[in-house]
Amino acid sequence: MKIGILISGRGSNMVALVDAVKSGEIPNSEIAVVISDKSDAPGLEKARERGVETIVIERKGRSREEHDTDIIAELQKRDVELVCLAGYMRLLSKGFIRSFDNHIVNIHPSLLPAFPGLDAQRQSIDYGVKISGCTVHFVDEGLDSGKIILQRAVEVRDNDTVETLSARILEQEHSAYIEAVRKLASQRANSA
Ligand code: GRF
Secondary structure, X not given: OEEEEEEOOOOHHHHHHHHHHHHOOOOOOEEEEEEEOOOOOHHHHHHHHOOOOEEEOOOOOXXXXXXXXHHHHHHHHOXXXXXXXXXXXXXXXXXXXXXXXXXXXXXXXXXXOOOOOOOHHHHHHHHOOOEEEEEXXXXXXXXXXXXXXXXXXXXXXXXXXXXXXXXXXXXXXXXHHHHHHHHHHHHHHHHO
């Protein structure tokens, strides 16, 4: 399965996926490209160090649709079959979602449908929930609203700060994302 990963920043989930493909933990797959909408995303260097092709496609004042058209073209050029959003900080246009219908997935740092959107870990702490976690889900036209593939629970401790909770959730994110993509790759292999 050819995978394209979209990032905007640190890229730790991207690194987890790249390394899992390289080690065979995600079998029958290849990371075709990592695309960032930010030229200074620290994840870009991490992808290059791992020998993965990287492309920067900045928005540069264009509409969401125009920006996405360029991204879709690069993904299609490489026959990407699954798009993984990994800290990609922009909403996708309808055209993007339709072009890869049911083949776009995202990782989110809460147990959806609780706390969609930005700062999910802060939202969890402010609300006072005792269990949080992460969710891998398909991307549809809503905000973090697509069908859920996999979730991992993480206990929220009384003394947690946004930073300590985020760090424990992030650990779970990496293994959850790997497991979810492995599942999708094996479904694809079985249906081929
Ligand atoms: C993660 O917490 C992810 O769940 C959210 O954005 C963050 C990205 O982190 N969507 P990284 O860039 O993968 O390190």
